[in-house]
Amino acid sequence: MSDFEYTPAPESRDIARLKPRYQIFVDGAFRDGSGVGTTSINPADEFPLTEIAEAGASDVADAVEAAHRAFDGPWAAMAGKERGKYLFRIARGIQERARELAVLESLDNGKPIRESRDVDIPGAAAHFFYYAGWADKLAYAGFGPAPQPVGVVGQVIPWNFPLLMAAWKIAPALACGNTVVLKAAETTPLTALVLAEIVAEADLPPGVVNILAGGPSVGQAVVASADVDKIAFTGSTEVGKIIARALAGTGKRLSLELGGKAANIVFDDAPLDEAVEGIVDGIFFNQGQVCCAGSRLLVQESVADELIVALKRRLSRLRIGDPLDKNTDIGAINSATQLARIRELCASGEADGATPWSPPGTLPERGFWFAPTIFTGVSPAHRIAREEIFGPVLSVLTFRTPSEAIEKANNTPYGLSAGVWTEKGSRILAVAGQLRAGVVWANTFNRFDPTAPFGGYKESGFGREGGRHGLEEYLDV
Ligand code: NAD
Numbered sequence: 001m002s003d004f005e006y007t008p009a010p011e012s013r014d015i016a017r018l019k020p021r022y023q024i025f026v027d028g029a030f031r032d033g034s035g036v037g038t039t040s041i042n043p044a045d046e047f048p049l050t051e052i053a054e055a056g057a058s059d060v061a062d063a064v065e066a067a068h069r070a071f072d073g074p075w076a077a078m079a080g081k082e083r084g085k086y087l088f089r090i091a092r093g094i095q096e097r098a099r100e101l102a103v104l105e106s107l108d109n110g111k112p113i114r115e116s117r118d119v120d121i122p123g124a125a126a127h128f129f130y131y132a133g134w135a136d137k138l139a140y141a142g143f144g145p146a147p148q149p150v151g152v153v154g155q156v157i158p159w160n161f162p163l164l165m166a167a168w169k170i171a172p173a174l175a176c177g178n179t180v181v182l183k184a185a186e187t188t189p190l191t192a193l194v195l196a197e198i199v200a201e202a203d204l205p206p207g208v209v210n211i212l213a214g215g216p217s218v219g220q221a222v223v224a225s226a227d228v229d230k231i232a233f234t235g236s237t238e239v240g241k242i243i244a245r246a247l248a249g250t251g252k253r254l255s256l257e258l259g260g261k262a263a264n265i266v267f268d269d270a271p272l273d274e275a276v277e278g279i280v281d282g283i284f285f286n287q288g289q290v291c292c293a294g295s296r297l298l299v300q301e302s303v304a305d306e307l308i309v310a311l312k313r314r315l316s317r318l319r320i321g322d323p324l325d326k327n328t329d330i331g332a333i334n335s336a337t338q339l340a341r342i343r344e345l346c347a348s349g350e351a352d353g354a355t356p357w358s359p360p361g362t363l364p365e366r367g368f369w370f371a372p373t374i375f376t377g378v379s380p381a382h383r384i385a386r387e388e389i390f391g392p393v394l395s396v397l398t399f400r401t402p403s404e405a406i407e408k409a410n411n412t413p414y415g416l417s418a419g420v421w422t423e424k425g426s427r428i429l430a431v432a433g434q435l436r437a438g439v440v441w442a443n444t445f446n447r448f449d450p451t452a453p454f455g456g457y458k459e460s461g462f463g464r465e466g467g468r469h470g471l472e473e474y475l476d477v
Pocket residue numbers: 156157158159160161183184185186214215216217218219220223234235236237239240242243256257258259260290291292388390416456460461
């Protein structure tokens with residue numbers, strides 16, 4: 001088959017309406033935080049994008065106080081039907097500014113525009129629409145006739161799905177009648193700060209939603225605030241453990257959405273071409289910077305060679321480069337720090353004796369780039385089989401029997417997601433039931449829907465986001 005050349009089709013960066021400076025949002029108003037502030041850079045070329053005001057301790061205190069006033073004042077007492085209207089307005093606001101948000105997300109995060117346009121931004125709007133629908137139906141959600149909100153919720157999110165994670169946190173909290181103080185990740189605060197504009201345009205009572213930018217110290221201040229009733233954290237297992245320790249004995253509620261090392265299990269009767277698509281989507285979507293990424297491929301020995309040949313052929317067709325180009329499959333790594341971590345873990349894989357392979361081609365000279373990589377000859381003891389790489393790196397292991405596949409899949413401290421590929425429905429059910437993972441996809445991978453609960457076991461955290469289960473985290477039940 002001949003190759004077709006793709007003419008570049010970049011989305012214009014003007015659509016992002018980048019401002020020279022972004023401010024934090026406290027008590028219904030934008031302000032320059034008392035933090036030092038930072039310059040946001042584009043990970044695809046390392047050039048500065050804009051200046052960002054960051055919160056200091058006094059801003060965290062003000063935000064929590066404002067959230068309390070709003071909770072005690074208009075918000076918690078408001079009829080669910082009225083609260084729902086605000087959520088619908090936010091959802092529509094996201095849709096109206098979808099193109100702008102998609103370009104901004106790709107500039108700030110490095111992810112391909114195809115993903116921010118088709119997954120992140122529509123997913124964020126869908127979360128607000130979904131939970132808007134719950135706001136006046138909480139009495140029928142299975143948590144008693146009059147479930148009450150928890151109060152003021154502190155929320156801390158990571159950089160891999162900046163707007164989507166903000167939506168996952170804010171939408172259910174508001175639907176249940178809570179008020180929030182959300183801290184965006186240090187490298188990707190832009191879309192959360194535009195979400196603050198949307199919140200302001202939706203005319204929410206001041207203090208219901210507060211959005212802060214800043215680094216770990218701001219997150220720590222939110223967690224440490226005595227007047228916060230619950231912390232909802234998404235991020236690394238390492239920081240999740242620190243937060244769990246800090247909150248032990250305080251009586252504050254906590255939900256943790258942490259890391260993962262998912263097994264994507266391919267049986268010998270699986271449709272291999274479809275499996276290849278699912279494997280690629282599982283580990284190379286968002287450059288592998290996905291908590292539920294299928295980073296361990298477990299393939300049945302009898303089809304391993306055939307599958308790896310097909311996988312390499314498919315990888316050779318992926319287009320790597322400008323995140324704003326609509327043809328791009330693989331964008332930039334989010335930060336120099338993350339790139340260094342990926343490189344370090346890959347070097348350990350080679351040192352341990354595994355064999356890396358990447359498709360031929362050159363990477364852009366400037367920016368943070370890492371070629372999609374497959375490691376074969378991986379043993380379960382290798383670090384690349386055990387630790388979350390959070391990059392476009394797939395570790396391939398083999399198995400002979402279903403029980404061996406299950407044992408290897410569960411041989412991890414994590415338990416967030418897994419995939420099963422087989423023609424047999426009975427095998428899907430049998431295997432899925434024995435996998436210790438919060439989500440198990442069958443003959444697909446990385447499918448999300450606001451109606452479906454998502455969350456982990458073991459070191460992947462506790463609590464569920466999405467669906468009816470997601471309400472429970474924000475109700476006093
Ligand atoms: P991270 O834990 O370093 O940071 C996450 C957030 O916590 C950031 O906003 C950061 O500023 C803040 N933070 C850092 N130290 C803190 C502290 N001591 N107290 C309070 N806040 C603190 O994680 P990251 O590198 O930004 O994100 C990648 C991680 O997130 C991966 O491990 C990934 O698996 C995980 N993740 C999980 C899910 C999920 O739903 N399970 C979703 C996305 C990402």
